[in-house]
Amino acid sequence: MMKINHVFYKTYLINMLHQRIAIERQSLLQELTASATDAVVWKRRFRMLGQLAGWESQITAKIYAFETNNVADYQLGAFIEELMMITSRNG
Amino acid sequence: MDKPLINSVNPRYAVSMLKYHSIDARAVSNIFKADGFTDYNYLVDINCVFSNNPTYLIVDRTCSVPQPIAYHVPRPWQIPTYELSLDRALEKRVAELESTGQKINVFWSGGIDSTVATTAFLKHLKDPSQLRIIYSPWSTYEHPEYLKFLSKWPMVDTIDMSGEVYLHQQLDGLLITGDTGDEMHASIDNSFLKTHGYDSLFSSWKDFFYQANPDTNFIDFCEKYFALSGIVITTLLQARWWFYTICKLHGTLNETKLPFFIAGYPNFDVKRLIGFFDTPDYESYIYFNQHKIMPTAEYPSWRQMLKDYCFDFDGLETWRTVHKKVTSIQMIIYAYKKTLLANQRYLMVLQDGTTITTPNLPLFSEQEFKLCYGSSLDYLFGGAK
Numbered sequence: 001m002m003k004i005n006h007v008f009y010k011t012y013l014i015n016m017l018h019q020r021i022a023i024e025r026q027s028l029l030q031e032l033t034a035s036a037t038d039a040v041v042w043k044r045r046f047r048m049l050g051q052l053a054g055w056e057s058q059i060t061a062k063i064y065a066f067e068t069n070n071v072a073d074y075q076l077g078a079f080i081e082e083l084m085m086i087t088s089r090n091g
Numbered sequence: 092m093d094k095p096l097i098n099s100v101n102p103r104y105a106v107s108m109l110k111y112h113s114i115d116a117r118a119v120s121n122i123f124k125a126d127g128f129t130d131y132n133y134l135v136d137i138n139c140v141f142s143n144n145p146t147y148l149i150v151d152r153t154c155s156v157p158q159p160i161a162y163h164v165p166r167p168w169q170i171p172t173y174e175l176s177l178d179r180a181l182e183k184r185v186a187e188l189e190s191t192g193q194k195i196n197v198f199w200s201g202g203i204d205s206t207v208a209t210t211a212f213l214k215h216l217k218d219p220s221q222l223r224i225i226y227s228p229w230s231t232y233e234h235p236e237y238l239k240f241l242s243k244w245p246m247v248d249t250i251d252m253s254g255e256v257y258l259h260q261q262l263d264g265l266l267i268t269g270d271t272g273d274e275m276h277a278s279i280d281n282s283f284l285k286t287h288g289y290d291s292l293f294s295s296w297k298d299f300f301y302q303a304n305p306d307t308n309f310i311d312f313c314e315k316y317f318a319l320s321g322i323v324i325t326t327l328l329q330a331r332w333w334f335y336t337i338c339k340l341h342g343t344l345n346e347t348k349l350p351f352f353i354a355g356y357p358n359f360d361v362k363r364l365i366g367f368f369d370t371p372d373y374e375s376y377i378y379f380n381q382h383k384i385m386p387t388a389e390y391p392s393w394r395q396m397l398k399d400y401c402f403d404f405d406g407l408e409t410w411r412t413v414h415k416k417v418t419s420i421q422m423i424i425y426a427y428k429k430t431l432l433a434n435q436r437y438l439m440v441l442q443d444g445t446t447i448t449t450p451n452l453p454l455f456s457e458q459e460f461k462l463c464y465g466s467s468l469d470y471l472f473g474g475a476k
Contacts, residue, residue, distance in 0.1 A: 047255070051432055058434060068456040078103060078453035085427045090229075090420070 194264025201233025
């Protein structure tokens with residue numbers, strides 16, 4: 001029986017996620033340089049970049065380690081929600 | 092205690108968990124419907140009438156509707172038998188919490204409910220040093236003058252939760268929020284008001300429901316369900332009061348704030364988290380004074396009695412006259428962030444504080460769920476009443 005090549009799917013998913021993260025990181029960096037004279041904004045953006053990096057490595061490791069082939073188990077909406085929450089300018 | 096029931100379910104995984112237990116469920120906005128639970132599905136329909144985007148799970152306090160998930164109901168509905176004045180109801184609430192002898196942490200967002208809670212504590216606490224006020228920059232944006240007013244009580248602790256503090260802070264004592272105020276005053280979820288206007292609140296619920304869902308069985312169910320309130324419900328405002336007080340009172344607090352405290356507090360006792368208005372005394376005040384919830388068909392009159400209550404104590408007139416409802420989501424954002432960053436995503440929190448989780452969330456599969464819990468959680472799904 002043919003085995004589903006879910007490694008390919010995971011790589012695709014991680015790739016997609018990294019693209020979204022790169023866009024977020026880019027906008028945070030832009031705001032960081034644009035607000036270089038505002039200590040509060042600068043500190044917040046810098047903190048967010050740190051949190052984003054931590055979350056990125058955590059989520060990448062989880063996707064690599066996950067056991068199933070079922071696309072439905074990979075809560076795609078959840079990733080985007082989490083990404084938006086980590087980079088929320090309100091918190 | 093029998094097996095612990097559910098205090099909170101992460102709505103993102105509720106449908107999957109029901110499917111793993113052979114119950115066909117489907118998401119309706121942020122809640123869900125389940126096959127074989129007709130009456131429960133009617134409650135979801137009521138929620139859809141009142142909101143364009145129903146959020147927060149339905150926990151039926153009358154315990155008359157079989158639910159697909161076995162929730163713990165800490166305070167089942169009882170028809171109030173006595174009436175108290177507003178000040179007396181709040182004083183009794185303060186006395187009840189004061190008598191625990193524990194530190195009282197009030198999460199003050201600057202909105203009406205949490206400002207009333209703070210005012211009631213300042214007014215009635217015998218020893219103000221028992222009080223600690225937790226705020227964020229958002230609170231001062233909503234109520235700019237109040238922090239200065241608070242400085243009259245130097246013995247009251249204040250803590251700014253912004254920065255990294257929310258990630259690491261561990262507070263002792265009781266944790267009081269203004270939650271349950273919105274539900275008691277039927278003011279949760281503005282989408283209905285934006286669509287239909289404030290005048291519609293004073294029209295007949297039956298006509299309105301029938302237009303939204305022309306199913307006579309649905310209307311019959313609503314009539315029976317509303318009759319459990321012990322009063323004759325005629326207007327949409329009353330129907331909203333009944334629905335949100337009965338079905339959302341416990342769910343909202345547990346879904347928004349509980350994850351915040353579970354993440355990072357070792358062995359957190361769920362009883363420490365308290366909605367200030369979640370008390371029979373305040374419930375009976377509103378029960379007999381529904382005409383005061385919104386005396387005129389104008390939005391600013393909503394909860395005017397509470398704004399007056401604060402004004403009588405602090406004399407801050409701008410807030411009394413100008414303040415409108417701002418949905419402060421600061422604490423909710425902190426809660427989500429904290430659970431993500433501390434890698435403590437959860438599926439459910441049980442009545443005894445146990446967190447049900449699987450190691451790879453947000454990735455979630457039946458295989459992993461069964462591996463972690465086998466059939467030990469089956470009693471929480473299905474024929475629960």
